Amino acid sequence: MLKKRRKSWLIVGTVVLTVVLSLCFAAYNVGHILTFLCDGRDIYADLQLDNNRAILITAERCEENNRAIFYEVREGDHVVVPTTYLNGLDGNNALKFSMVYAEDRTLVGVIETSITPHDLVVMHDFKSGESWPRGKDNVVAYGDTEMKRGSEMFRRLSQENSQLPKFFSE
Numbered sequence: 001m002l003k004k005r006r007k008s009w010l011i012v013g014t015v016v017l018t019v020v021l022s023l024c025f026a027a028y029n030v031g032h033i034l035t036f037l038c039d040g041r042d043i044y045a046d047l048q049l050d051n052n053r054a055i056l057i058t059a060e061r062c063e064e065n066n067r068a069i070f071y072e073v074r075e076g077d078h079v080v081v082p083t084t085y086l087n088g089l090d091g092n093n094a095l096k097f098s099m100v101y102a103e104d105r106t107l108v109g110v111i112e113t114s115i116t117p118h119d120l121v122v123m124h125d126f127k128s129g130e131s132w133p134r135g136k137d138n139v140v141a142y143g144d145t146e147m148k149r150g151s152e153m154f155r156r157l158s159q160e161n162s163q164l165p166k167f168f169s170e
Contacts, residue, residue, distance in 0.1 A: 005115045017057075041058035041060055043056065044058060049099070051126075053076075055074075055110055056074065057071050057095065058072070058083070068085060069086045070085055071110070072129060073122075078128075081123075081131045084131075084134040086133070094097060097112055097113060098111050102159060103127070107123070108126070108152070109164075112160040120164075120167040123153045130153065136142050151168040155168075
């Protein structure tokens with residue numbers, strides 16, 4: 001009987017010690033654990049295009065009030081436009097997107113339709129490799145040069161999509 005009790009207390013003690021050590025480890029590393037859990041992004045939209053092409057829209061996982069939104073352009077397994085910041089998203093609003101095409105579907109525009117008025121968020125020319133807002137030289141900026149480049153891409157896109165509202169001023 002005494003051996004049974006001792007064995008039971010040994011098991012209980014081992015379990016309690018394991019729990020206490022686990023809690024101490026978690027408390028000590030809570031910052032690292034939260035960073036690990038929040039690292040990465042949620043996929044908002046995986047916009048599949050022709051010819052094994054895709055535009056991926058993602059958002060940070062753990063920011064509650066202003067989640068950063070990103071885009072990436074892929075051809076097959078190859079990333080042709082690396083993850084690029086687009087905008088911030090207030091709260092946990094659901095995003096919806098539609099696509100428009102031009103020039104034999106080699107020029108694509110992504111429009112966010114979950115807001116009014118709609119917003120053109122990405123344009124990509126698979127023929128030239130040019131993208132907006134990120135340029136071929138991987139510069140993301142909204143200066144005169146980038147706005148002219150975006151305006152020219154939009155002009156080409158709107159030639160075949162006359163229903164598009166003006167996103168760029170002339």
